[in-house]
Amino acid sequence: MSIEILQPGLSTTIQDSGRNGYQKHGVVVGGAMDPFALRMGNLLVGNEEGAAVIEATLIGPKLLFHEDHLIAISGGDLSPKISGKPVPSWRPVWVKAGSVLAFGHAQKGCRAYVAIAGGIDVPIVMGSRSTYVRAKLGGLEGRALKAGDRIPIGKTNADCFSLDKKGDAPFSTVSWSIGENAIPSYENRSVRTIGGPEFKDFTEESQTRFYEDEFQIAPQSDRMGYRLSGPDLQLKKPKEQISEAVSAGTIQVPPGGSPIILLADRQTTGGYPKIGYVATIDLPILAQKKPGDTLRFQNITVKEAQHALLLRERAINQLKCSIKLMKTGGFKRV
Amino acid sequence: MEHYEFSPLGDSGMIVNMGEEIDRKTLEKVTALSAYLEEHPFDGMTEYVPGFTTVAVFYDPIKIYNQSINEFPYEAVVKTLKQILSKLSTRKQSESRVVDIPVCYGGKFGPDLKEVANHAGLTPEEVVRIHSGTEYMVYMIGFAPGFPYLGGMDERLAVPRRPSPRVSIPVGSVGIGGKQTGVYPIESPGGWQLIGKTPIKLFRPEEDQPSLLRAGDVVRFQPISREEFERLEVGD
Numbered sequence: 001m002s003i004e005i006l007q008p009g010l011s012t013t014i015q016d017s018g019r020n021g022y023q024k025h026g027v028v029v030g031g032a033m034d035p036f037a038l039r040m041g042n043l044l045v046g047n048e049e050g051a052a053v054i055e056a057t058l059i060g061p062k063l064l065f066h067e068d069h070l071i072a073i074s075g076g077d078l079s080p081k082i083s084g085k086p087v088p089s090w091r092p093v094w095v096k097a098g099s100v101l102a103f104g105h106a107q108k109g110c111r112a113y114v115a116i117a118g119g120i121d122v123p124i125v126m127g128s129r130s131t132y133v134r135a136k137l138g139g140l141e142g143r144a145l146k147a148g149d150r151i152p153i154g155k156t157n158a159d160c161f162s163l164d165k166k167g168d169a170p171f172s173t174v175s176w177s178i179g180e181n182a183i184p185s186y187e188n189r190s191v192r193t194i195g196g197p198e199f200k201d202f203t204e205e206s207q208t209r210f211y212e213d214e215f216q217i218a219p220q221s222d223r224m225g226y227r228l229s230g231p232d233l234q235l236k237k238p239k240e241q242i243s244e245a246v247s248a249g250t251i252q253v254p255p256g257g258s259p260i261i262l263l264a265d266r267q268t269t270g271g272y273p274k275i276g277y278v279a280t281i282d283l284p285i286l287a288q289k290k291p292g293d294t295l296r297f298q299n300i301t302v303k304e305a306q307h308a309l310l311l312r313e314r315a316i317n318q319l320k321c322s323i324k325l326m327k328t329g330g331f332k333r334v
Numbered sequence: 335m336e337h338y339e340f341s342p343l344g345d346s347g348m349i350v351n352m353g354e355e356i357d358r359k360t361l362e363k364v365t366a367l368s369a370y371l372e373e374h375p376f377d378g379m380t381e382y383v384p385g386f387t388t389v390a391v392f393y394d395p396i397k398i399y400n401q402s403i404n405e406f407p408y409e410a411v412v413k414t415l416k417q418i419l420s421k422l423s424t425r426k427q428s429e430s431r432v433v434d435i436p437v438c439y440g441g442k443f444g445p446d447l448k449e450v451a452n453h454a455g456l457t458p459e460e461v462v463r464i465h466s467g468t469e470y471m472v473y474m475i476g477f478a479p480g481f482p483y484l485g486g487m488d489e490r491l492a493v494p495r496r497p498s499p500r501v502s503i504p505v506g507s508v509g510i511g512g513k514q515t516g517v518y519p520i521e522s523p524g525g526w527q528l529i530g531k532t533p534i535k536l537f538r539p540e541e542d543q544p545s546l547l548r549a550g551d552v553v554r555f556q557p558i559s560r561e562e563f564e565r566l567e568v569g570d
Contacts, residue, residue, distance in 0.1 A: 023383045023392075024368070025545035026475040026519075026537075125539055135479050135520050137539055197341050197349070242356065243476065243483070245383035245390030247344040268383060269476030277344035280395075302408050305345035306395045313396050 001067055001118065001153040008146045009061035009103060011222075014120050014139035015264075017050030019128035023245065023268040030130040030138070033111055033223060033264050033287035036184055037075035039316065041115030043323055044072035044092050044178070046156075051119035052129035054151070056112045058290060060103020061145065063114070067097045069153065070117035074178075076109020076186065076288045083170045091177035099170040109186045109288035121154035132265060176326060182315055184281075186288040189214075192281065193297040194305055196251065196274035198239070206233040210275060211299050215259070219291045223265040226286065228295075232257040235273060243271035249278035249286075251297075261286065279305035281312060338419055340412050346380075347392045348411055350419075356386045356485065361473060364389055365550035366422055376414050377401055384549040386473050386483070391415065430471075432552045435517065435532050437466065437508050438563040443531035446496070450510060450527050453493045461529065462557055464488045465515065472551040480519035480537030480545040484553060487515045499525035506532045508555070519545075530555075533567035 005012075017038065018031025032038035032055055039049045054061070060078040073080050073089045080087045082099050089112075095101065103112065122129050122140055131139025140149055199207065215230035233253045246252070250262045252272035261278060262270065263286065276297060278286060289295060300308075339351040350367065353360030367389045371382040378397035383390040395407035402410040439462045440447040451458045470484040477483070492513045500523060503509075507518045509526030518524060519537035532555075536546045547553065558566070 021381045022544060023381055024475060024548070025479060025543070026477065026481050027479045027539075027544060126544060134522070135537075135539075137479075194342060194344060242386045242388075243474065244349065244385035244388045245343065245347070245476075247347045247390075247392070249344050267477055269385065269474065277342070280345050302342045302345055303406050306399070306407050309345065309395055310399055 001069075002150040003069070003116065003153060004064040004066060005061055005145050005147055005149040005151065006064050006100065007062035007102075008144065008149075009056050010059040011057040012061045012145045013055050013131040013133070014052050014122060014129060014145070014151070015055040015131065016052040016129045018130055018264070019126050019132070019138070022126050026268050027126060027135075027137075028132055028265050028268060029248070030132045030223075030265050031128070032113065032130075034075050034113065034284045036284040036312075037111070037113045037287075038115075040090065040178055040183075040319070041072045041074040041113045042119075043320060044074070044090070045070050045115050045117040046327075047115060047117065047119050051115070051154075052122065053116070053120065054114040054145075056103055056114070058106050058110055060112055062100060062102045065095050065097060065099050065101070069095050070156070071095055071101075072115045073112060074115065075111050075113045077107040078109075078112040079104035079107050080112065085170070087171060088173060088177060090183065091174055093171050093173045095171045096169070106290065110290040111287055116153050118154040118156040121152045134265070174326070178319060182319055184284040186285055188282075188285055189294060190296045190298045191285055192279040192300045192305060192308070193251070193276045194279060194300060194302055196276045198235075198241075198273035199275050201235050201239055201273060202253075202275060203234055203236050206231070206235075206275075209233070211297055214294045214296055216294050217289055217291050218258075221291050223263060225263050225266055226261045226289070228259045228261065230258070233259060233275060239273060241271050241273055243269045246270040246274070247277060249280065249283055250274055251276045251278065263287070279308065281305065281308040336419075338416075340415065342408060343390055343392075345408075346395055347390055348408070348415070350389045350391065350415060351387065352389060353387050356473065358471070360387050361471065361550060367419065368549065370418060370422055374418075376418075378407075378411075383476075384474055385476075430550055430552045432469075432554065433547060434554050434556050435534055436558040436562065436566060437530040437532050437555045438558050438560055439465075439508075439530035441560065443563070444508070444529040446509075446527035447529045450491065450493050450529055454490050456490070461491060464491060465510075465529065466555040466557050468554075470515070470553040470555075472547050472549055472553060474549050475545050475547065478518070478520055478522060478537075479539070480547070482516060482536070482547045482551075482553065484514065484516055487513060489513065491515070493527050495525035496527060499523050503528065504531065506534070506536075508532060531563070533563050 136142030209231035215228040218227040398407035511526035
């Protein structure tokens with residue numbers, strides 16, 4: 001069972017829930033930039049929530065299915081089509097052998113995910129199949145996918161949808177999908193942010209501007225982090241900073257005054273002042289922002305951030321139950 | 335019990351401050367807490383990361399919430415860590431592990447050795463003698479997989495980084511950047527002055543412990559010849 005890459009797209013990699021537990025060895029966590037899209041895609045095809053999927057960035061790949069596969073596309077809208085017909089996202093889709101799934105340009109968001117029933121079966125390196133290109137780890141030979149690659153797919157979980165697999169249509173799907181209100185508001189320009197340990201060390205002016213002004217995502221932004229342009233953020237006086245661990249969402253400010261938000265492929269440690277932390281709940285929104293997009297930081301407490309996570313988890317649990325129910329229900333061709 | 339400061343590292347992590355200064359005493363505390371968490375990870379903990387003066391503890395707020403009643407995850411984790419730290423003060427410190435790293439200095443492996451020597455007003459041989467005659471403390475692994483932040487370099491060897499960084503530095507290169515010395519565990523760009531190379535792998539992704547070194551280790555560099563380098567490299 002394998003899927004062939006006909007065109008790789010801009011930056012297409014294999015990602016899962018990340019390489020957890022190895023930061024003490026200096027190994028980056030990595031994993032899907034949009035953890036919500038990863039979980040949902042996998043749930044929709046009956047996989048483990050953290051199974052390996054394809055992550056496409058801005059310009060998606062062209063994939064040839066050599067066998068029949070159950071897939072789900074989630075995350076940003078990179079205009080996926082099979083035989084010229086748009087493929088709906090956030091729902092299970094049965095793809096016929098010989099079909100080509102082609103992504104176009106980004107309509108909404110920045111990163112799309114393709115989950116395939118059975119999961120992508122590349123070797124596990126330090127507990128994860130995630131690709132970390134800088135250290136040539138995981139994924140397919142530790143690199144971004146390229147034309148001619150064959151992506152191995154694991155054995156399909158028996159607990160999988162029985163879609164209408166007959167007929168000659170290149171794909172078939174269901175009439176339901178994950179509801180719009182359950183999906184993070186990718187268009188939202190405001191991300192919830194917890195104040196960092198050095199927030200108080202910035203000038204009053206910088207503190208005010210940080211929460212009131214808009215920042216723009218600079219072109220040199222990638223999976224490692226987003227560089228922002230906006231108001232100049234300066235410390236009251238230079239401060240000797242000792243390197244320590246950082247997290248996904250940490251907003252650090254180098255002496256130049258332009259903040260950097262650290263993301264999936266961040267280094268494990270950092271030595272710049274930390275003005276804040278983007279709350280975990282809004283990391284999917286960040287993952288879907290592209291260079292040129294603007295954002296604002298909205299101040300919340302740790303308690304509020306954790307409360308928001310608990311509420312989302314409850315919603316996801318409800319979605320899990322609904323998906324289970326739908327599996328036993330009937331399916332309609334579209 | 336000593337007083338430790340806790341601060342949030344976002345909503346899924348916590349920084350435990352173990353001291354203000356980078357010194358042996360702080361390092362011992364960092365190492366003791368790390369060793370405890372390695373052996374006894376608490377439910378809901380995802381991982382810990384030792385720093386120069388801190389230990390970062392990452393946790394899953396959902397798991398923590400589900401097992402603690404009426405408590406917010408951050409507060410529940412502070413409570414758990416306080417209990418651990420109170421037990422910790424009575425634990426006996428273990429001896430530091432000494433790791434010898436063979437290095438072939440100069441030549442094509444250390445293209446900047448002469449420049450470092452010129453800058454320091456020493457001969458290349460003296461640079462090698464000083465660099466390999468010092469014991470270094472591993473304070474933290476970070477920056478790159480398996481990269482050790484080493485303390486203890488002789489200040490005479492301090493030299494500014496190269497004006498423009500090299501695009502690609504081979505795995506195992508030993509360099510000096512400012513007052514720091516270290517080994518490049520993976521091929522990467524970098525601006526350090528290269529004085530030698532080790533055939534030993536500091537990062538081994540296929541091993542249980544992918545980083546050869548860990549915080550608290552003592553490192554010694556041993557000069558080896560080109561022939562020994564090649565023999566060790568083949569034997570690896």
